[in-house]
Amino acid sequence: MDSETSKPSKYERFRIETKPAPHVYQIPNKFDVSAKKLRLAAMLVHEAFEYKLNKEVVLSRPCIYGVFGGRFGGFKPLKHKCVGCMRCVQEYPHIMAVKQSDEYKTLGDSFWTPEAVFTIWNEASTGKIPVKGMGYKGAFGGEGFDGMWTDMSEIVRPTRDGVYGREYISTCVDIGRKPTRVDFGKIDQSPSSVQVPVPIIFDDLPALEFDVWNAVGKAARKLGTFFVTHDQTRGEDYRERMIPIVDDNSLDETLEKRPSIVEYDGERSDLSEKLSDSLQSSIVIARVPLREESGLVACKLAREGVHGLHLYADYHGQDYSEDPKHISESLKEVHQLLVKEGLRDQVTIIASGGITLAEHVPKAIICGADLVGIDTTVLVALQAEFLGETQKRGTYKLRPRKIDPAWGTQRLVNLFGVWHDQLIEILSAMGMRDVRRLRGDIGRSMMDAELREHSFKGIAWATKN
Amino acid sequence: MGNQELIVEKHSERIHHGLEVLPTLRHGLPAGLGNKRWTAELILATYEMALTGDLPKNGLEHKIGDSGGGFDVLGWKNNGFPKVDQDSVDLSISLNKRGEGRKIEIPLPIYGGGMSFGSISLNFMLARVRAAQKIGTYTSTGEGGYPDAIVPYRDHVITQVATGMFGVREETIQYAPIVEFKYAQGAKPGLGGHLLADKVTSEVAKMRESSMFTSLYSPFPFHSVYSVEDHKKHVDWIKTVNPRALVSVKVSTPTDVDMVAIGSYYAGANIIHIDGGYGGTGAAPEIAKKNIAMPIEYAIPKVHDYLVSEGVRDDIVLIASGGIRTADDIAKAIALGADGCVVATAEAVAVGCTHCGNCERGRGCQVGITTTDPELSQFIEPEWGEQRIVNLYTAWTKRLRWILAGFGLKNIRELRGRKDLLVRYK
Structure with missing residues (x-):
């Protein structure tokens, strides 16, 4: 083999080395999840009877993101984990409420929407392209x-x-x-x-x-x-x-x-x-x-x-x-x-x-x-x-x-x-x-x-x- | 019954109950639900229609969203008084307008869009094919292959051939009454499919002949197609493997979408399926959804008018998708020039989707739609899901007939291209 052609190439493809740089200052929760506590307690009692005190079933929670995975479950939800999937509201509409948090809604100014601020924060923090399912969710068109x-x-x-x-x-x-x-x-x-x-x-x-x-x-x-x-x-x-x-x-x-x-x-x-x-x-x-x-x-x-x-x-x-x-x-x-x-x-x-x-x-x-x-x-x-x-x-x-x-x-x-x-x-x-x-x-x-x-x-x- | 089964049963019952209670607004309009395209009211109205098979009676908005453009700023000149008997209005359309080939007619101007095995659960897939069978229409496999469980429904299943060729086998083409080439999709035009690693379970990997828990990217474009002539070669390939199959060509909506449509016609396609950017159910980069290719509302007249001017409009079926949420959207799409529509997201909403967009996180969808998680998948029982989808389309049928009867139109084919029946709001 020709020794010239066997040399390793010095070519390096351009890439930007991203790595996690998590937020230093706490960012607001996007969603505010809350429960009506008396109704929640009544529901737990009801389910305790319905499932004959089967603790695993009674305490299985309507969230796959761990919002109710804390020590006090729905009584003190872990709000930062809420992604707004609304399953808790679907399962218990008389007890649970999820809304966009006030801190989130007031982020930015008349030009910087809360969504835009979150996008930049997440891009700077993760270095990853935002990818989501289920299509586009915003306005049809707009200015500029x-x-x-x-x-x-x-x-x-x-x-x-x-x-x-x-x-x-x-x-x-x-x-x-x-x-x-x-x-x-x-x-x-x-x-x-x-x-x-x-x-x-x-x-x-x-x-x-x-x-x-x-x-x-x-x-x-x-x-x-x-x-x-x-x-x-x-x-x-x-x-x-x-x-x-x-x-x-x-x-x-x-x-x-x-x-x-x-x-x-x-x-x-x-x-x-x-x-x-x-x-x-x-x-x-x-x-x-x-x-x-x-x-x-x-x-x-x-x-x-x-x-x-x-x-x-x-x-x-x-x-x-x-x-x-x-x-x-x-x-x-x-x-x-x-x-x-x-x-x-x-x-x-x-x-x-x-x-x-x-x-x-x-x-x-x-x-x-x-x-x-x-x-x-x-x-x-x-x-x-x-x-x-x-x-x-x-x-x-x-x-x-x-x-x-x-x-x-x-x-x-x-x-x-x-x-x-x-x-x-x-x-x-x-x-x-x-x-x-x-x-x-x-x-x-x-x-x-x-x-x-x-x-x-x-x-x-x-x-x- | 073991605890696991009890837990699934408990949550399944609660979710189903919630889908009944929420549209009554007994507990108010959930503040965190919905967005500009799928508003909270539109989502709840869809739950209600999927429950009752009828239009909402409590004033829930079921016709438009709040996006401020497109279908949401279009309305009808119709004053609401039927001029013909609503029950006699014919909603059927043909999916083959060419002189040769199999004649296929569907009773509604709707069939199901591709949602692949892997991006959605098998149970939801089954619910969709069963509903398609019951209605007498079709649904598409998406590009994730053809699970054995849907083979019994194959007369109502469109086999999708996409760039990744996942699960495309000779027999799955031979099963198909319609084969759909997916050149591009509206939510990620020009970028190819994208299934994130978490969803590539052993079953999904086996179906797609790939490795478990490794992200799968379909290439873009078909590496064997760089011209209309290459595209014709593709169509010929399918027609050789299955001469009875109709061929649909699914494309996105670039500036030259009219040229793409005419090219597909001359290549021998029966259906040109244009997919706008504002729909989509799978994972897609956020930048692609809003910014690449034009919305379907603008693409339909462009393609329709061009096909008319070329004198071939009555020889090819124009199907629109990508942001079709309601019966009104369908009627508006047809008035703008389409023959019919492909629907996917609305079917997911019918079985409990909240359009939250978290499909790609960890275990996937919290109510068992876009997930491969064995526990979550069980929330959608195929029979239950089937009935919800059938009910939704039944309600839509009533609305479509109401619109047509108001104009004195006896069949939906008369609505095609009738922009003069629409009004637009500022």
């Missing part, structure tokens, strides 16, 4: 990403078996400008693009806690991604993964540290020039709030030579227009204008604001982003406390708790692992090998409003009595 479905391929497809498969589906994306032609005069000056293995970065967090930033920085290093920060003292041990947001105060420090990627306020053209002149090997990204004129701003910046655009909405995914739109809409408009102007392939688009669930990643990419930034989701994964509305970037009400950075890192790695697997599920179902092919591919998505008008055409409107 909720009113959008991704396509699937029935038979003709290059990939198979999703996350369990043997074929490789790439989730890598590049950050940086992609020149349309070789310019020999600038060949040594253009910064090369940087690749991230998953199309997600950590966006700037309003949190000040060093432990949170250390967890973010370390997770970014482990995952091969980046974190954006306005304060370069946060997460500075992981500086090679940092994307600083530069302002007048931090300009000198940034020029000195020479980060591989840097962001600045897109409206500050003076900063853009300084950065381009002084940091020729860095990728320069303009942060642009999504609003009415964002498309024109994006085109102007792209023509001026910026390498990327970080388009952001508020933390609830609403843009900053006078009549706010969902990020999915405004992102699509910017993307399509850049395409029309022949500029789209030259710049990277990062989208953030309202990217809070795994399905938002492929949907934002379909709407035109190359990759996304996550923000409040990071704090939710780290069990931050909701104190009110989280919508506004300046005055959000999500208080980080004290954490062990190692635990926090694992929670964030788990979150990325689970989101990566779910992205693979979506790409696999669509028959795509590469997430880069998904960008702006509106044709591989379906919009509730459009489908409704097409399919329900000819059906008269009516008012319910």
Whole structure:
């Protein structure tokens, strides 16, 4: 045998090492189970007679999850074990009651539903894709990403078996400008693009806690991604993964540290020039709030030579227009204008604001982003406390708790692992090998409003009595 | 009787009693029951119909859920006064509209969807096939094989051939009056089946020729089918093994579902079965259920209209599934363009399912439906389950006849594609 071919391959398939990182702070019980105690006692007496004091039969309990497995059975149910199966209510409707707990129902805010908070907690805790039986249980459609479905391929497809498969589906994306032609005069000056293995970065967090930033920085290093920060003292041990947001105060420090990627306020053209002149090997990204004129701003910046655009909405995914739109809409408009102007392939688009669930990643990419930034989701994964509305970037009400950075890192790695697997599920179902092919591919998505008008055409409107 | 039998008997009786008492609302509407698609009222109404064979008389909502879209925002122009004799309304449909092949008619525009051995208990499977036999319709094996216990009912059992080929044998194809190719399913479109390790008991493993307590993932797609021509080869294979069998093709609802339908027609299928994303009974990643492929309400008109425009609509049967919960859903699906519907979840609700979605945890379903646990499985006695399912369909029959009679339609086939009889609410 040829000795060259017998060498073990150095190829390692990309995978994110997830492992359990259980909740440190107690999470609320989803269900509140209670018994009418007098009726319960009467029932036990009745069953004692009916089954002739056969203890095993009398004490066999109507729960397979152990809610009544404590010392006091139904008198003091183990509420944390209740999964809401309702069997106890089915068997003893006159005694038992199960409802969603008040603590659960008040979780989150007007955007973060209790279900979404629980989903992120469980993903960060287990590192496993949420799998459940008996079909979908939620609303039909909705606004923004909720009113959008991704396509699937029935038979003709290059990939198979999703996350369990043997074929490789790439989730890598590049950050940086992609020149349309070789310019020999600038060949040594253009910064090369940087690749991230998953199309997600950590966006700037309003949190000040060093432990949170250390967890973010370390997770970014482990995952091969980046974190954006306005304060370069946060997460500075992981500086090679940092994307600083530069302002007048931090300009000198940034020029000195020479980060591989840097962001600045897109409206500050003076900063853009300084950065381009002084940091020729860095990728320069303009942060642009999504609003009415964002498309024109994006085109102007792209023509001026910026390498990327970080388009952001508020933390609830609403843009900053006078009549706010969902990020999915405004992102699509910017993307399509850049395409029309022949500029789209030259710049990277990062989208953030309202990217809070795994399905938002492929949907934002379909709407035109190359990759996304996550923000409040990071704090939710780290069990931050909701104190009110989280919508506004300046005055959000999500208080980080004290954490062990190692635990926090694992929670964030788990979150990325689970989101990566779910992205693979979506790409696999669509028959795509590469997430880069998904960008702006509106044709591989379906919009509730459009489908409704097409399919329900000819059906008269009516008012319910 | 030993203690184990006594315990099963005790809980079985209590559950059955509860299913009778809860719909009376004597103890109120259980706060923790239901969700937007299957509301507490819809679940209790289904219990009531499965008990009495009649529509609920205490005002329980039995027509729609609370999802805010699709079937839930559609209603009828009907003013409620019958224009023809309700009892004379014919609900039968043919499952073969081609000029050749066996003629099969079912008395209701409904047959049972695939729920595999392993994902559901054998007792529930038996209840379903017995009900199908009694009604004169069919039910599908799902992809988990063909247990010997259902062989006596084989004239009413559809053999499913799915990508995992679990339990597919020459004789199970030869048994079948209808063979169903499952290319995809709505709850996990493009992802293949998924049976978690806890449910793969020795019996399930034996049936599927796999290892015990090892998760089973069906591949996706059929690795032998990458074109309509390959698909035709599949259909020909079945027709060679069993020339009398009708062929159904079950697919999901991508943007090009109309193209898939026409391809299936030209490949020789008798039934095109489109499965929307909002149904499903087995385990599925949560991301797949909500986000991949379009809901059935939108797919039906798309496929129907395209088949009409291609001039083949009257040569192929269009069956819809994936979120069909009520008699009204069925009638609406037909008004949107389907010939009939496949139902699965509602049958599970008829025997006590609460739609809690915990089917995949540990021992599985707490009331013995989606479980392979020997003790829990006994909660569903096949005769009891059979009667509950028959009763549910009997109640639905009454509602379907009421809707049709209100429009003066004498048979359900006249309802097909009559979107003009629907209204939509904001």
